[in-house]
Amino acid sequence: MAMYESEHTKFMREWMEKHPQERAEQQKGRALWWDKPQSLEQQQRHREASVPVKPYYYDANH
Known part of the structure; x- marks a missing residue:
């Protein structure tokens, strides 16, 4: 049984295959916004x- 895959997902997968150098840029962006070291x-x-x-x-009585 085939799983649904949106057109956007297909486009992004193909685009990343054609532009492998963007993987590093994607990781830099992720590190900037999400991967923060915490003590x-x-x-x-x-x-x-x-x-x-x-x-x-929403119960105001407690």
């Missing part, structure tokens, strides 16, 4: 600063 101290501060979420957000 254990920073992760601990984030955990301590988080506020618990109410079970039902």
Whole structure:
């Protein structure tokens, strides 16, 4: 059974095959926005600063 693949996905796959040098540029962009190094101290501060979420957000009585 064939899986659905959008035209955009097909286009991007073919384009990346024709332009392999863009892989490095893609990785640089990902590193810029997503792959940020984090220390254990920073992760601990984030955990301590988080506020618990109410079970039902729109219930004003709790």
